[in-house]
Amino acid sequence: MSKKYKSLNEYFRERFGCRVHKITVDAGLTCPNRDGTIGRGGCIYCNARGSGSGAASQMTIKEQLLLGKQRVFRRYKAKKFLAYFQAHTNTYASIQTLASLYEQALSTPDIIGLCIGTRPDCVSDDILNLLQSYTNDYLIWMEYGLQSIHDKTLDIINRGHHSNAFIDAVLATQNRNILTCVHLILGLPFETRDHIIETAKAVAELPIDAVKLHLLYVVKDTPMEKLYRQGQYQCLYPSQYADWVCDVLERLPKTTIIQRLTGDPHPDELVAPSWAFNKQATLELIHKRLDERHTCQGRLHDKTIGNQYD
Secondary structure, three states: OOOOOOEHHHHHHHHHOOOEEEEEEOOOOOOOOOOOOOOOOOOOOOOOOOOOOOHHHOOOHHHHHHHHHHHHHHHHOOOEEEEEEOOOOOOOOOHHHHHHHHHHHHOOOOEEEEEEEEOHHHOOHHHHHHHHOOOOOOEEEEEEEEEOOOHHHHHHOOOOOOHHHHHHHHHHHOOOOOEEEEEEEEOOOOOOHHHHHHHHHHHHOOOOOEEEEEEOOEEOOOHHHHHHHOOOOOOOOHHHHHHHHHHHHHHOOOOOEEEEOOOOOOOOOEEEOHHHHOHHHHHHHHHHHHHHOOOOOOOOOOOOOOOOOO
């Protein structure tokens, strides 16, 4: 299979010379879009678990990482690991609480850094300064959920912020030796292929190190489930999703790391589309479509355009 994009595994092997794997941890935090600070109910596609496992109620961060290391090593033979704070908003707490959580993770053997999943409207100079203080010894990633560059879409999905918050967060993170990853969702309500292309173009002009692509799938006990069952939302077909992924890849710089091409729905939570369970088939279809289109990451990225946010 030809390499058509810069994968996360490729980046890790270039930098560390071995397999590196993320271990997801649940810090037991919440979200300002759930606790009433910004709103309640969260984004329309997110359930009360917020991509979390609930492990925080039973295990410490270090215990979650030690258990995760055993599982990941058995399956992937990884030698180094990153602690991925995924559930809800992992900068939404006091500096003292965050420092305790992050340092517990970093003190775990073979953990070489942190990946912090968060909202762009939940970072501050104090939080960025804390994370920057780790960068001499550890690899630090900020993973910002943008989902779409279109403010109308962000309102529809009840995101609770607009695209300017994302741009501000990315620029504030710049020049701190912190790597930045943006999360994008393909198939958001009322978005077309043109919307996705515009989002990709906007992201390509920002100082971003990586992109993570997600399929919008319908999860139980969410407003999205209600829209889907009422016939007000239709999921993407596999061929649509593959084409839209190619559209995004073509417009990103060749140096941008592609952290993932699709997500992993929880088997007990997925309502639709059922094809989302077959991740390998989706990846194979994306690679096939790249070959059929004779294209690759960066093919349509205009290198003559300067960074408008410099």
